[in-house]
Amino acid sequence: MKDEPQHGVVSPPDAPGHTVAHGGRRLTWPRLLGLLVLALLVLPLAVPGATQAGADEYPTVGDAADQALQAAATLAVVVLAITWLRWWRPVWREPDARPRARPWVWIAGLPLPLALATADWSRIAAVPDVALTLALFALLVGAGEELLFRGVMLTFLRERHREWVAVLVTTVVFATLHFTEGVPGVLDNLAFGYLAYLMRRVSGGLLVPILVHAAVDFSVWSAFCGPGPYEPDSTSFLLFLSFVGLIVVLLVLRRRMFDPVTSAAGTSVPPEQDKGG
DSSP states (O other): OOOOOOTTOOOOTTSTTOSOOTTOOOOOHHHHHHHHHIIIIIHHHHSTTGGGOSSOOBOSHHHHHHHHHHHHHHHHHHHHHHHHHTOHHHHHBOSSOOGGGGGGHHHHTTHHHHHHHTSOHHHHHHOHHHHHHHHHHHHHHHHHHHIIIIIIIHHHHHTTSOHHHHHHHHHHHHHHTTGGGHHHHHHHHHHHHHHHHHHHHHHTBSHHHHHHHHHHHHHHHGGGBSSSOOOOOOHHHHHHHHHHHHHHHHHHTHHHHOOOEEOTTSOEEOGGGOTTO
16 A cells, blocks of 8 residues: 655655645546546537637637637636536645745746736727727636646646656647747747646646636737737747746755755755655
């Protein structure tokens, strides 16, 4: 029988099984793959408006609303899956108490004001109704993708592999599934995926990653808000550079942010062994 962690003791993040689903149902590989296919492929194609959603252009409220409806359907499926699994606690919150990280939460949230600052506010002001619908769409996408990837998938992989494996697989899968955005889009999402993981670790949960994800998407999409013509936009590249820079900062400050983790055996595990962050 697998030993359960002692009450009040946190097992090392680099050890397999350090996240326990708190008595929830066990998720299998086929069920996880089924959830990914249903949430990211079947539902977006089944909801009306999918044929219009290929172009990231939102000239009217209807175009943005079609996208928001698809994102809402995906979010609903993910929420139902988490509820059925009884995984809300490990999905929403980090399992480790990291009190020293709290003063540094503002660093993890830096992309939020940066994303809002780089949004195309002239277009937003010209079509506020479209922009408001687009903001709702961005929030639904941010919540759905973070709950699915940095929530369900990360929790699932943590129970089976070391932390760095869980982070690597989650980040690569997240980025790869954005292949329709081309190589630049995949690279952007690789950087953001790992940054979102670090934001979860530093802030202690998914709220900060969700808000930042929504702000980043809204900023990028704002360049295509309202009627065309649409000019080439450098927002994605600027945000990519900020992601890479912030990742470096968070990794450099890791020792200051995280206390040594106490293993079930009562030994101290230094932060550098926490391969994921």
